Amino acid sequence: TSISPVKPENVTPPVSALFSPERHAGISPSYIELETTIIDFKWREHVTCESCSLSFHDNCIYVNNGTARSLFFIYAQVVFKKSEKSRRSVKLIRNGSTGKSEKVEAQVLGAESKLVWMGRIITLTGGDSVTLNITGEYQNEETFWGAFQLH
DSSP states (O other): OOOOOOOGGGOOOOHHHHTOTTTTTTOOOOEEEEEEOTTTOOEEEEEEOSSOSEEEETTEEEEOTTOOSEEEEEEEEEEBOSSOGGGOEEEEEEOOBTTBOOEEEEEEESOSSSEEEEEEEEEEOTTOEEEEEEESOBOGGGOEEEEEEEO
16 A cells, blocks of 8 residues: 655645734734723723724724724623622623614623623624623723724
């Protein structure tokens, strides 16, 4: 019996090569993370990329106009204070825009735990926005949310 060598066209590159920095040269990842201020509990940018397809305005994360349809990972961590559990809720909402209605992408209602963590991959295009709606008293220093564009 003879063993024939594997032909190069039948060999797939290792996974690490698919995600190597060389493969993504010239592509700048887009990300943003928001936290609340201690004084007035308003969202503010905590971390953001320099040349980004994401921006923050009016308590929403916006996908800048001109951005092609893309997948985004949206995440949130909310740490509630001790209060009535039935009043605790967290909703990740894709806001309505031209031709699209508002949609709840992820939600936790009546959270039993003090800590709520959620994440969701959603498709967004330029002009789309998402917001986080929190009901109940939460600890602002431990609560945050953000987005990564998945290329």
